[in-house]
Amino acid sequence: xxxxxxxxxxxxxxxxxxxxxxxxxxxxxxxxxxxxxxxxxxxxxxxxxxxxxxxxxxxxxxxxxxxxxxxxxxxxxxxxxxxxxxxxxxxxxxxxxxxxxxxxxxxxxxxxxxxxxxxxxxxxxxxxxxxxxxxxxxxxxxxxxxxxxxxxxxxxxxxxxxxxxxxxxxxxxxxxxxxxxxxxxxxxxxxxxxxxxxxxxxxxxxxxxxxxxxxxxxxxxxxxxxxxxxxxxxxxxxxxxxxxxxxxxxxxxxxxxxxxxxxxxxxxxxxxxxxxxxxxxxxxxxxxxxxxxxxxxx
Amino acid sequence: xxxxxxxxxxxxxxxxxxxxxxxxxxxxxxxxxxxxxxxxxxxxxxxxxxxxxxxxxxxxxxxxxxxxxxxxxxxxxxxxxxxxxxxxxxxxxxxxxxxxxxxxxxxxxxxxxxxxxxxxxxxxxxxxxxxxxxxxxxxxxxxxxxxxxxxxxxxxxxxxxxxxxxxxxxxxxxxxxxxxxxxxxxxxxxxxxxxxxxxxxxxxxxxxxxxxxxxxxxxxxxxxxxxxxxxxxxxxxxxxxxxxxxxxxxxxxxxxxxxxxxxxxxxxxxxxxxxxxxxxxxxxxxxxxxxxxxxxxxxxxxxxxxxxxxxxxxxxxxxxxxxxxxxxxxxxxxxxxxxxxxxxxxxxxxxxxxxxxxxxxxxxxxxxxxxxxxxxxxxxxx
Numbered sequence: 320x321x322x323x324x325x326x327x328x329x330x331x332x333x334x335x336x337x338x339x340x341x342x343x344x345x346x347x348x349x350x351x352x353x354x355x356x357x358x359x360x361x362x363x364x365x366x367x368x369x370x371x372x373x374x375x376x377x378x379x380x381x382x383x384x385x386x387x388x389x390x391x392x393x394x395x396x397x398x399x400x401x402x403x404x405x406x407x408x409x410x411x412x413x414x415x416x417x418x419x420x421x422x423x424x425x426x427x428x429x430x431x432x433x434x435x436x437x438x439x440x441x442x443x444x445x446x447x448x449x450x451x452x453x454x455x456x457x458x459x460x461x462x463x464x465x466x467x468x469x470x471x472x473x474x475x476x477x478x479x480x481x482x483x484x485x486x487x488x489x490x491x492x493x494x495x496x497x498x499x500x501x502x503x504x505x506x507x508x509x510x511x512x513x514x515x516x517x518x519x520x521x522x523x524x525x526x527x528x529x530x531x532x533x534x535x536x537x538x539x540x541x542x543x544x545x546x547x548x549x550x551x552x553x554x555x556x557x558x559x560x561x562x563x564x565x566x567x568x569x570x571x572x573x574x575x576x577x578x579x580x581x582x583x584x585x586x587x588x589x590x591x592x593x594x595x596x597x598x599x600x601x602x603x604x605x606x607x608x609x610x611x612x613x614x615x616x617x
Numbered sequence: 618x619x620x621x622x623x624x625x626x627x628x629x630x631x632x633x634x635x636x637x638x639x640x641x642x643x644x645x646x647x648x649x650x651x652x653x654x655x656x657x658x659x660x661x662x663x664x665x666x667x668x669x670x671x672x673x674x675x676x677x678x679x680x681x682x683x684x685x686x687x688x689x690x691x692x693x694x695x696x697x698x699x700x701x702x703x704x705x706x707x708x709x710x711x712x713x714x715x716x717x718x719x720x721x722x723x724x725x726x727x728x729x730x731x732x733x734x735x736x737x738x739x740x741x742x743x744x745x746x747x748x749x750x751x752x753x754x755x756x757x758x759x760x761x762x763x764x765x766x767x768x769x770x771x772x773x774x775x776x777x778x779x780x781x782x783x784x785x786x787x788x789x790x791x792x793x794x795x796x797x798x799x800x801x802x803x804x805x806x807x808x809x810x811x812x813x814x815x816x817x818x819x820x821x822x823x824x825x826x827x828x829x830x831x832x833x834x835x836x837x838x839x840x841x842x843x844x845x846x847x848x849x850x851x852x853x854x855x856x857x858x859x860x861x862x863x864x865x866x867x868x869x870x871x872x873x874x875x876x877x878x879x880x881x882x883x884x885x886x887x888x889x890x891x892x893x894x895x896x897x898x899x900x901x902x903x904x905x906x907x908x909x910x911x912x913x914x915x916x917x918x919x920x921x922x923x924x925x926x927x928x929x930x931x932x933x934x935x936x937x938x939x940x941x942x943x944x945x946x947x948x949x950x951x952x953x954x955x956x957x958x959x960x961x962x963x964x965x966x967x968x969x970x971x972x973x974x975x976x977x978x979x980x981x982x983x984x985x986x987x988x989x990x991x992x993x994x995x996x997x998x999x
Contacts, residue, residue, distance in 0.1 A: 371809045396810035402802025419811035463807070 320383040322347045322471045322502030323368060328377030330363055330526075337363040338374070339526040345504055345519075347470070350497045352517035352534070353506040354604075356612050360526040361506050362399060365473055368504075369396055382470055392421045395469035399476045399506070401460050405449040409440075409459055412448060413466060420467040427466065434462045438488060454481050461489060465496065472496060475506045490516060510605035520604075522611060529611050534604070541602045541610070544574045546583060549596035559583055571600055619832040622780060623839035630847055650719065651679045651691030652726075659694055662729040665722035683709065692723060771918075773840055774864060774945030777833075778910065781872060782938045784832060785879045785907040788825055792883035793900045796821075797893025814977045822880040822969065829876030830869065837865050864944050867954070874961045875937030879903070881965055882934075885972035888979045889987055906934035910942050921947040930957045933964035 323345040330338040338360040345351040355361050366372040368379055370386040381390040403412050410431060417427040435441045438458050443451055451459070457480060465472060474493070478486050493516060497503055507513050513520060520537065522530035530537055549569040559578025564571040574583065584597055602610075649669045653676050654660070663670040671688060673679035679691040690708035697703040704723065706715065725745050732741045754762040799805045808817055882903050890896030910917075910929055917926055921943075929939040930949065936957045943949050978995050979987065987995070 366806075369810050370813070371806065391811065394810065396807065398803060398806040398810075400803030400806065402799075402804040402807075404804065405802070416807060416811070419808065460807070 320347065321345065321380070322349070322382055323351075323504065324378075324380040325364070325368065326378045326380075328364070328367060328374045328379060330360075330367060330372060330374050337526050338367070338523075340377070341523065341526065341528055342377075343521045343528065343531055345471075345502050347502050348497060348500045349519065350493065350503045350505060350517050352513040352520035353504055353523070354508075354510065354513055354520060354608065355523040355529075359523045361523060362475060363526075364523070365396075365475055365504070365506060368473065369394070392467065393470040395464040395467065395472040397461055397464040397472075397474045397477055399479075401453075401457055403448045403456060403460060403463075406447060408445055408447055409435075409451075410444050412459065413463055416463045417466045420469075422467050430466050430468075431462065434466060437492075438462065454485055457481060458485060458488070461492070465492070469501065471502045471504070473504045473506075476508065477505065478507060478509055478512055486512075510603065510608055514604040522608065524612055530607070537607065538601050538604070541607050543600050543602070544576065545600035546572050546574070546580050547596065547598050547600050548572055548587075548594070550587070551593040551595065552591065554592065555590075557583070557586060559586070569596060619828075619835050622836060623843065626839070626843045627846075630843070630850055634850055648719075649688050650722070651682055651688040653679050653691065653693045655693065655695040656699065659727070659730045661733055662726050665725050666718075668719065668722040670722075670726055680707070683707065690719075694727070698727075771945035773844070774868075774941050774943075775914070777836065777840075777864075777868060778938045778941035778945075780836065781875060781941060782907045782911055784829070785875055785937070786904045788828065788876065789879045789883045789900050789904050790897050792821065792825060792880055793887045793890065793896035794893045796884065796887025797890055797896040800887070800890075801892050815973050818881075818884050818969070818973055818976050821884055822877055825880035826873050826877045829872045833869055833872035837868055864941075867944060868941065870958060871937040871940050871961075874958065874965065875907075877965045878933055878937075878961060878968060879907070881968040881972050885968065885975045888972070888976040889992065903934055906932075907938050909935050910939035914942055917942060917946055927953055930954075931960055933961050936961050 321344045323343075325344065326342050328338055328341045329336070341360070341364060353361050353364070363372065367374050368381065370379075370391070379386065382393055384390055404415075407415070410428070413431045414424055414427050417431075418424070422430075431444075432441070435444055438461075440455065440458055440462075443455060443459075448456060448459070457477075461474075461477065464474070472493075477489055477493075481489065490512070493503055493505070505513060505517060514534065517534055519533050520530065521528060547566075547569050548571075554570070557572070559575050559582060560572050561575040562573040564573070572583065574580065580599060584594075587594060587597075645667045647667050647669055649671055651671050651673050652659070653673050660672065663672070671682075673682060673691065676693055679688070679693075682688050683691055689710065690706060692704050692706040694704060704727070706723075728744055729741055732744060756762045796805075799808065812820070883900055886899045886903075887896050890899055913925075913929075916923075926939065926943055929935045930943060930953055932939075940949065940954070940957055975992060979992075
């Protein structure tokens with residue numbers, strides 16, 4: 320069973336098409352990246368998955384069923400814009416928001432203690448939300464998102480505004496959830512985070528899918544016919560190389576199209592060059608993102 | 618506010634009782650008024666309540682006494698009095714008109730002296746106080762009605778209508794502010810990931826309705842207790858205060874329906890308002906209607922049969938407060954009450970229906986407040 324199944328979904332506001340015939344699925348136990356520039360339609364897509372917005376056409380299935388009360392309680396959502404009741408104490412906030420997910424007070428308190436302990440936030444339990452920093456509030460909201468043990472967790476820009484320590488903490492908790500078999504959808508602008516955490520991605524632009532699939536496979540599609548080499552010794556003229564680009568700490572060798580990376584490696588070894596690093600030049604997700612989004616802008 | 622009102626009532630009774638025990642009642646100040654009797658025969662009945670009348674032989678003597686501040690004023694009984702009833706009064710004070718107490722004392726003095734010796738004393742007393750109208754309200758069977766009307770009957774409904782108007786304003790503003798803050802902090806998205814827009818709105822409206830119910834029950838339970846206490850402590854007017862028979866039943870209905878209507882309106886306004894401040898400004902438009910019956914309450918007492926009150930009793934936003942107020946002034950025909958409650962109920966359903974749609978469309982829209990045309994267009998297209 321897929322955790323999320325979005326099929327040919329369309330959503331318009333006034334005369335603007337925010338999401339245009341979008342289809343994708345997210346498997347259980349998968350960390351899925353939803354990326355795209357500002358205004359691409361990510362949040363609208365998430366809101367349709369949450370049943371906050373109704374699609375004009377198309378279908379959304381969550382945990383094998385159309386959105387309903389059961390699905391709602393199996394789902395955790397951390398929205399991009401974050402806010403809590405400022406005058407409420409942390410524990411009361413957690414209890415109230417968890418009770419909306421059908422949890423009873425006693426189990427919320429026990430789970431809240433556990434999660435506050437895990438995040439090192441036990442000392443703020445009785446503090447008011449307004450007494451905490453933005454980052455701390457964000458951790459509390461993350462706790463609220465996962466406290467009811469959801470099967471599907473949707474995180475919209477979870478790392479924005481977090482310091483490196485809390486970013487690492489959140490990443491670890493996301494991976495923990497994934498290891499527990501939960502499905503996670505991560506919508507983020509920081510491509511390095513997506514690249515580091517996600518198995519598959521969907522890149523949207525202007526409401527349409529630009530890239531969709533396995534991250535490694537997508538990256539291999541964008542692989543250039545070049546290798547990155549860090550070495551010791553004299554390189555000289557190497558046959559099969561059409562060009563060279565010098566970078567700090569390594570050199571990028573562009574193959575001529577007839578020579579394979581394997582043949583190049585053999586040649587280098589036979590010349591007695593000490594090789595510290597030899598890898599296929601694969602673009603980062605950020606480069607792919609810029610390339611795809613830039614192409615659409617043109 | 619729910620508990621504050623009964624506590625304040627209790628405190629007020631306690632404070633008045635304490636103060637009256639400490640402070641002795643003030644002595645009634647006696648005033649002396651001079652008069653000159655040029656006709657003769659006006660020499661009896663010179664004590665008229667707190668006013669003592671002192672006779673002077675001539676007008677010059679009276680003027681001299683006034684200038685020496687022996688008397689603040691005097692009047693002259695001369696020939697025109699017997700034919701035209703004219704009395705000349707002289708004073709050094711600038712006044713709009715003769716103080717009613719002075720005027721009444723002079724009138725009683727003159728009447729008593731004119732009739733003295735000609736008719737029995739009982740007749741003189743009757744001429745001075747010819748009417749003490751005692752009205753008794755009978756039921757359709759001819760029996761004496763338990764509810765006799767009057768100001769004693771108006772007090773409790775009057776206070777309740779005022780409290781209801783204030784509460785409706787307070788809670789409408791509170792709800793709009795709460796929703797505005799949830800929108801501003803974007804907490805609304807977290808809530809909507811747990812409950813549907815319908816559940817969220819109905820929950821908020823019912824929550825406010827229950828708050829209204831609790832409030833009115835607390836007040837209605839405490840009102841008779843306080844009245845009994847006030848009546849046994851002070852007596853007088855307080856012992857005449859009655860709570861109209863159907864007031865408790867209708868009070869609960871109108872309180873709850875009023876809260877539900879204002880909550881549903883506030884939910885819609887809260888949804889379209891980009892922030893709490895703008896929402897509160899917008900809520901003034903309908904909150905004001907809760908006050909309207911109070912503005913015209915004195916007219917209601919003077920003209921209780923006017924059709925305007927029927928309109929205000931049926932118009933949903935004025936109905937709760939107007940109906941409460943009218944219950945204290947006069948009877949409301951059963952058909953009017955039934956129509957009012959049905960219209961109020963239907964309005965709540967209608968407003969709730971529209972508010973749910975507006976809620977769904979605008980709750981996640983931030984920024985500029987939409988115009989009425991845009992709202993209607995979006996509701997139709999939803």
